[in-house]
Amino acid sequence: xxxxxxxxxxxxxxxxxxxxxxxxxxxxxxxxxxxxxxxxxxxxxxxxxxxxxxxxxxxxxxxxxxxxxxxxxxxxxxxxxxxxxxxxxxxxxxxxxxxxxxxxxxxxxxxxxxxxxxxxxxxxxxxxxxxxxxxxxxxxxxxxxxxxxxxxxxxxxxxxxxxxxxxxxxxxxxxxxxxxxxxxxxxxxxxxxxxxxxxxxxxxxxxxxxxxxxxxxxxxxxxxxxxxxxxxxxxxxxxxxxxxxxxxxxxxxxxxxxxxxxxxx
Amino acid sequence: xxxxxxxxxxxxxxxxxxxxxxxxxxxxxxxxxxxxxxxxxxxxxxxxxxxxxxxxxxxxxxxxxxxxxxxxxxxxxxxxxxxxxxxxxxxxxxxxxxxxxxxxxxxxxxxxxxxxxxxxxxxxxxxxxxxxxxxxxxxxxxxxxxxxxxxxxxxxxxxxxxxxxxxxxxxxx
Numbered sequence: 001x002x003x004x005x006x007x008x009x010x011x012x013x014x015x016x017x018x019x020x021x022x023x024x025x026x027x028x029x030x031x032x033x034x035x036x037x038x039x040x041x042x043x044x045x046x047x048x049x050x051x052x053x054x055x056x057x058x059x060x061x062x063x064x065x066x067x068x069x070x071x072x073x074x075x076x077x078x079x080x081x082x083x084x085x086x087x088x089x090x091x092x093x094x095x096x097x098x099x100x101x102x103x104x105x106x107x108x109x110x111x112x113x114x115x116x117x118x119x120x121x122x123x124x125x126x127x128x129x130x131x132x133x134x135x136x137x138x139x140x141x142x143x144x145x146x147x148x149x150x151x152x153x154x155x156x157x158x159x160x161x162x163x164x165x166x167x168x169x170x171x172x173x174x175x176x177x178x179x180x181x182x183x184x185x186x187x188x189x190x191x192x193x194x195x196x197x198x199x200x201x202x203x204x205x206x207x208x209x210x211x212x213x214x215x216x217x218x219x220x221x222x223x224x225x226x227x228x229x230x231x232x233x234x235x236x237x238x239x240x241x242x243x244x245x246x247x248x249x250x251x252x253x254x255x256x257x258x259x260x261x262x263x264x265x
Numbered sequence: 266x267x268x269x270x271x272x273x274x275x276x277x278x279x280x281x282x283x284x285x286x287x288x289x290x291x292x293x294x295x296x297x298x299x300x301x302x303x304x305x306x307x308x309x310x311x312x313x314x315x316x317x318x319x320x321x322x323x324x325x326x327x328x329x330x331x332x333x334x335x336x337x338x339x340x341x342x343x344x345x346x347x348x349x350x351x352x353x354x355x356x357x358x359x360x361x362x363x364x365x366x367x368x369x370x371x372x373x374x375x376x377x378x379x380x381x382x383x384x385x386x387x388x389x390x391x392x393x394x395x396x397x398x399x400x401x402x403x404x405x406x407x408x409x410x411x412x413x414x415x416x417x418x419x420x421x422x423x424x425x426x427x428x429x430x431x432x433x434x435x436x437x438x
Contacts, residue, residue, distance in 0.1 A: 005286065005288050006288050006289065006371065006372075007286070007288045007371075007372035007375065008370065008371065008372060009370065009372070009417055009420045009421070012417050013417050014355075014372060014375065014417065014420070016286070016288070026297070153417075162267075174272060176270065176271060176272050177271050178268060178269065178270050178271070179267070179268065179269040179271070180266070180267070180268055181266070181267040181268075182266050182267060183266030183267065183268060184266075185268075219266065219268040220266070221266050248266070250268050250270070252270055260270075260272065262270065
């Protein structure tokens with residue numbers, strides 16, 4: 001058995017890939033980075049040539065063929081939006097105070113095509129990083145790697161090995177760590193001082209305003225699900241419990257000045 | 266899936282852990298980025314004028330005057346350099362093609378003196394193919410909307426500084 005670890009700047013952070021096995025580990029790790037780079041390129045909310053930019057150009061009632069990779073991620077995002085009643089929403093919300101704009105209810109994904117019932121913009125920032133980690137793990141499994149971890153700046157998934165992750169909210173909090181094995185862990189932080197400038201996925205689903213400050217970590221079988229659930233937990237707090245349980249996840253929340261809380265059904 | 270949540274003892278040392286990881290050695294990077302190529306060591310020491318020109322061109326301060334570099338027969342180049350952040354120190358290996366465009370970038374090692382996690386899904390860096398003169402800027406190439414992108418931003422700054430170094434110190438392409 002041999003073990004290698006490589007890191008590249010991707011997904012807005014340093015992505016580390018660890019692989020353990022007997023075969024061509026370097027090639028396997030390369031395929032993992034390639035899988036992440038493909039998700040990043042296709043699902044960027046900021047590139048004119050991304051699949052999301054093509055959706056943003058659609059008029060009401062129009063549809064566009066979408067790459068299967070993007071369609072699968074959008075399908076998952078839509079399922080999580082439905083399950084969370086919009087607490088997680090891949091559709092960029094209107095600014096606070098504006099009339100009710102487009103939401104996940106205006107989006108349809110079927111057979112590799114995306115349709116919209118009104119013009120909208122997508123931001124997969126709340127799920128694409130986790131999805132990229134999942135794709136990288138799939139590439140490592142396909143390559144026959146015995147044990148692997150893909151860590152995108154603290155959002156990670158691993159199989160065949162145990163991973164300890166220290167949770168580090170930017171506000172003061174009692175130090176905690178999570179052990180994750182054969183699963184994924186993702187975290188999201190809403191900082192009080194910048195909450196009003198937060199990313200779209202850090203908006204209050206009910207009024208478009210800033211979310212209350214807090215730090216959420218979610219363990220789930222898939223990193224995309226863990227990633228999206230962190231936003232649901234930040235928005236809904238204890239009310240997210242039933243969904244967390246249904247998705248076989250575990251969620252931990254820390255609000256400034258409070259104790260750590262596990263979100264349970 | 267197995268998951269265990271552990272409350273750690275609230276000792277000050279745990280609140281500011283030091284983390285260090287080595288991913289590749291310089292020799293491993295040479296073999297991975299230039300397989301089968303006979304690289305020739307080509308270090309340079311920057312003059313004051315060169316350091317100032319690199320700063321002016323890249324917008325990034327020059328900390329170290331020695332440039333660690335290797336040249337391939339076809340004019341491609343490997344530069345190994347350190348990126349210094351407030352809390353972290355990253356060694357990177359940048360491979361440039363004969364035209365001076367980024368061919369590959371590997372992180373060789375990473376050290377940080379605190380436990381801050383780095384995550385910001387809106388940040389989208391595309392280093393490969395970036396040429397000197399096409400800036401890697403926060404908010405444009407690189408979307409950043411929270412304070413959690415220290416490593417990523419410093420790596421982007423480092424790449425921009427090394428692209429300027431290549432242009433100013435090594436033969437104009």
